[in-house]
Each structure stands twice: as C-alpha cells, then as structure tokens.
Amino acid sequence: MASKLDIPLKDGSVTVVKRYGAIVCDIIDTKFGCVTTIKGLELEDESSTSYWRRPPTISPEKRFEFVMRSGVKVSVWKADLTHFHADAVVNAANEDLKHYGGLAQALSIAGGPQIQMESDDFVKKCGKLPTGKTVVLGAGSLPCKKIIHAVGPDLSMSPSRYDVQKAKPLLETTIFSILSRVEEHHLADVAIPAISSGLFHYPLPECARTIVSSVKHYYDTLPIQNRRSKEIFFVNNDEPTVQEMERACREIFSPQQPQSYSQAAGRNTRSAAHTPPPSVQMGNVLLTLKKGKIEEQKTDVIVNTASKDRQLSVGKISEAILHKAGYEIQKEIRKANMMGLIICTRSHRLDCKKVFHTFCTNKEADPAANQIFYNSVMDCLLTAAAQPYISIAFPAIGTGALGFSKAESASIMLRAFFNFAQSCQIKMEIYVVIFPSDHETFQAFEREMGNLQKHLASLSFPLELTGTGGKFGQNSPQRDSPAHSGGSQGFSRPEASGPKDDSYTSRAPTPTISLLGPSDETTREAEKWLNDLLSVRSHTIKNNFISHFSERDHMQLCRLAENGLVIEEFMAQGHACIAITGEMKKDCVVAALKVEAMLCKIQKEFISEEEGELQMLSQTELPPKRETVDKSSKEFLHRFDAFIVHGLRVTKVDKVENYALKKMFDMKKNQLHCLKPKTMFQRIPAQFCEMISRIGFQAECAPPEGIVPRR
Secondary structure (H helix, E strand, O other): OOEEEEEEOOHHHHHHHHHHHHHHHHHHHHHHOOEEEEEOOOOOOHHHOOOOOOOOOOOOEEEEEEEOOOOOEEEEEEOOHHHOOEEEEEEEOOOOOOOOOHHHHHHHHHHOHHHHHHHHHHHHHHOOOOOOOEEEEEOOOOOEEEEEEEOOOOOOOOOOHHHHHHHHHHHHHHHHHHHHHHHHOOOOEEEEOOOOOOOOOOOHHHHHHHHHHHHHHHHHHOOHHHOOOOEEEEEEOOHHHHHHHHHHHHHHHOOOOOOOHHHHOOOOOOOOOOOOOOEEEEOOEEEEEEEOOHHHOOOOEEEEEOOOOOOOOOOHHHHHHHHHHOHHHHHHHHHOOOEOOEEEEEOOOOOOOEEEEEOOOOOOOOOOHHHHHHHHHHHHHHHHHHOOOOEEEEOOOOOOOOOOOHHHHHHHHHHHHHHHHOOOOOOEEEEEEEOOOOHHHHHHHHHHHHHHHHHOOOOOOOEEEEOOOOEEOOOOOOOOOOOOOOHHHHHOOOOOOOOOOHHHOOOOOOOEEEEEEOOHHHHHHHHHHHHHHHHOOOEEEEOHHHHHOOHHHHHHHHHHHOOOOEEEEEEEOOEEEEEEEOOOHHHHHHHHHHHHHHHHHHHHHHHHHHHHHHHHHHOOOOOOEEEEOOOOOHHHHHHHHHHHOOOOOOOOOEEEEOHHHHHHHHHHHHHHOOOOOOOEEEOOOHHHHHHHHHHOOOHHHOOHHHEEEOO
C-alpha cells in the first residue's frame, strides 16, 4: 500500500534544500521510487525540478468540433501543447530525436530531462528514427501519459510543388503511424500539431489538408473492432496554423457549413459545440465531472463501492462492474488482501488497468462513517499515485444504500480530492462519473465545485476552475481530516473545536519534505538516507556503481575537492566507497549530493543498457510485474519457514514476474544441463529492489558477503 511520510527540515538543512531541492527530489525518486514534495520553501532553481513547469502561454480555446461517421471526434484547438491534457501528445521530432528546437525543445524542457534521456536511449539501442516512423516514450512531467515522437518529411527552405507532392505520402505515412500507435497502446485520445510545417518547411495549407485527410481516411477504413480512440485534437499555439487547421477541417468534414466556428464562438472563446463538463485544475491534478457509466471508463483505475461481504452483485455500481468485468473478478476479490480501506484487483474485461474496491459504512449505523468514507477516497488516490497510475474514475460514492445525501457525498469526495492534490507530484486526472440520467447527483457535484470556489477564494496559490467559472486557492493536505457533511460546509474553515488546519492561518508553514512511496519500507529508508545526509558532517557513500565512474566522473570529484574537501575513493568489505570530509558541514552535504546524483545517473544508464540487452536476447518486451503475496499462500510460508529457523521473521513477500529473465534463466539451465536449480537469498538495500525486478541480481546491488546460498 502507498506510504506517506513528512520530514520537517531543520534550520541547517533549509539552505541546502532551497538551493539543491531538484537534485534531492531526483535522487530520492531514483533510489527509492518516492515522489518528493518540498513544502514551505521557495526553491532557487525551480525550473530544473521535475514537478514544476511554467504556466501556459495561452488559454486553451476550441475552434472546431466534428464527429466522424466512425464515431471518433476531431477538434481544433489553439492551446499550449506543453500543458494540453490528452492521453498522448505528438512531438514533431527529427531522426536523431535531439529536441533542440521548436516544439520538440518546448516539450523537452517542460517534460524534464527524462524526455531527452529516453530518446537518447532509444536511438542508442535502435538507431535513428526514419522519416514516416514513430516511437512511443514516456512523457516526463507533462500532463499526458505518453509522447509519440513522429518524424515528418523535411523539405528545403522554399520547396517546389514537386517537392511537396513527393513529401505528401511521407506525411500521410507519419499520421497513419501516429494513429496506429494510439490504437496499439490503447490511448483514448491524442493531440497532434501541424507536423513538418515549422522547421521542416512543409507549406502550411497543404500540410493541414494532408494531416486532416489522413486522419479521416485512417478511421474511415479502420475496422470497428480495432478502434479504441475517442478524440483527435489538432493543437497549435500560433494563430495562422490554427486557422489553417480549422479551414482544412471545414473543407474535409463539413464543406456545406457556411458559418465559421470562430464567428459562432466569438461571444465566448472558451465555448465549444457543447458546454464542457466542470473541471478543476489543482496543481498537478485535473478533476473533471462527467456523465457516463463507471464500468465503461478507460482510465488507469476504476473505483468500485462494494459490500462488506465482498459480494459484487450487491449494489448497482458493483453489479455493473461485475457484469462487464466477468465472474473472475468476483473470485479474485474473495481471496484478495485488504490494503488499508481498499482491495485492489485486476481489471479482467474492463478497459482499465486496476479496480480499487472501497468498503464504506452506512451513515446511520456508524458514527465514523464520514471519516471512513473520506479515508477510503484518500487511500484510492494515494495508492494510485504510488504505482503510479495517472488517471482514476470514481462513481458518486455513498449516494445509494450507504445513506449519504448527494450533497454530503459531493462535499466529502471533493474535500479528499482537494487535499490529495496538495501533495501529488505526478500528473493525475480524477474523474467523477455520474450515471447519465442522475441529474440531481450531477447538480450536487456542480454546486459543490461552486462552493469550493466561493469558500476558498481568499486563500493563496490560485488554481484554475473551468466549467463553473472563477478562481480558488489551496489548502494543505490532511490524510485523516474529518470530512464535513452537508453542502457548502465541505470546504469551509474548521470550527475552533475541531482539528486545526494550518492552511487557514497566516502563519508560514514549516519547511517540510513530503515523501510518497510504494511502501513503508521505501519511505522509511528514504527518510533515513535523507536525515543521515543532512545531519552528518562527514559522509561515506557505499555504492558499487562507484566502480563504473568514468574519467569525466573522476574529474568531477577533483573539482569538488577544490572546495577544501578531502575526497577518498576506496574498497572496504566488498563495497566501493567514497569518503567526504571537510571543515564546513554544508560543503560536505553538497558534495555528497552531487556524488549521489552522479551515481543515480550511472545506475539509470546501467539499467537501460542491461534491460535492452535482456530484451534483445530473450526476444520479449513484456514489462515485469511485482505484487505482494498473500500471507496464507505457499509462496509466503515457504520463505517464512526458511528464515524463522535463523530467528528472523518474514513480514512481507513480493513476487516478481519477469518473462525476459525467466526465459534467459531457462536458456542458461539448458546450457549448463542443470536440472535442479538452487535457491539463493541476498540482502540488499530497498533502493535496488526495483532494479532487481527489472534486470535481475547484479554484483552492483550488494557486496559478495551479502549472498547466502541455501542448501
């Protein structure tokens, strides 16, 4: 289950974190897989952090919308693509995937160093990306799930008509490849810019017509059973390009329509063909209220409200999920372990990755029902963020047999969403899905969004609220904050007799580092590492990746030593070590941070190379799976018995399924004619658990004496 931990910063640590907060966040993410939030402190170099992006250059404005006969919607937007919310965003890339100009540079800067790093890794493994081809990679800190890097045709500065005709099939191929990737990766929508029209000099009118006609042709001919996407966004930030994309859409989709959309929407530039659903942008979290069926959502996670006896046929929402997912989900939930207030199961036949089942109590029967309700929603959000899953759909919990009024349900859920958003440092979309005919519940949630705006307007950190109008501020997260019941009180100031919420006072918050990790083990180890780093005058770093230092890395160590520090590299008991000592504690801490950052970079490169070689040799690209096994299972009891004889008690066992590693292991067994493999236990720090899950045991993970064969 997700684990959250707050670490107050002492006076001596504030200066270091203020200046090097970005490095601290990156190291903790690499070593322990924890999302780090620095609160109550303004960083000196926020632009380099993975969780900060500049505000959008323009407000999003929809210019055109049309539903094709295939059912797929196309729309034209004037918007900043680095802030556009879609499952995938297309980058107009070059063959080398070097993002040094135009849109590519803007996306790379906004998404952080991961964008260029993954692109370099791809080119290193697979070579250049040819014209017309695409590749799907991570989105870094952009508000989307994936980036589709697409290489369109590159024309001369002033191309001839022949050059354009020759390039047209290549641009069509590029668009077809983009849309194929969208379907292949089960993405609901994609934002496409005017590829090749900028630095690649494709004439804008011809470029727009080719892109739009290619999209139409693709979905007109795609078999319905292969179709998953719902909407294609044509997104650009300059007016000439937006106008050409709109003109092309009108010519191709609705040539008989005399009035331009721009003129029709002139009275309200934010209007669309229909009123957009209310949505709230809270930092990294986008909350949207929509009508639909919960079981048909295509988010990463769908939340279900289940009965205490785990009978999914009880309750309308649970029954609908059971009907679509199939009976296998019923069998799984009966055997699954409770994680806090939720049970997590596979999706089975649903179009999501996981289902989180909540177990709230009846309002009339349990005095703590409000608190349990609130905590259940928070557990869903924290668990999703720790995976990380970046989209989650909730039904209107509590409005049925649990006895909560529609206003109470809306108040409690929105308070949980809002408090969660204060500590969420991944881009996440939260949807509240109301059954289409349930107008009263939809209106209750709409009103609560208005109440949120009204009661928090005076607070700091303005956040954008669309669909209901206006601005509102932030308050600090509180995991166990009792949810107020009833109407507008859900976001009002707590009464004097209730729990105090520092966010409603004028007192400056204590500088704090907040960790959100996948387990208690990782957050505790990250806390120990951070406290040791910030509190000790001299540092000894034990990490076998030191042996991978290049000449350039050793030069960096020499430059660090120029600040009056003594930096010694040595081996001790199988460990590669670096000792850092000096008169000034701050200088030692900064040097240790920079060495740790160097080691994290080497570790990432090492994992990438090993993973690529492993996939190539095994001919499989299936990602590894890791999950906690039941304490009553044979897998757990087998490990428990092996350790209890030595006076050690096993409290948790995680099972890793890595098909590439298993295939390589079986191949090695055949080579060595080994019929009966032996079991080996290895003691390793938590920081290497994820690495082992991906590429197996490595000498870099632990010293030789950490390996204990079992007879």
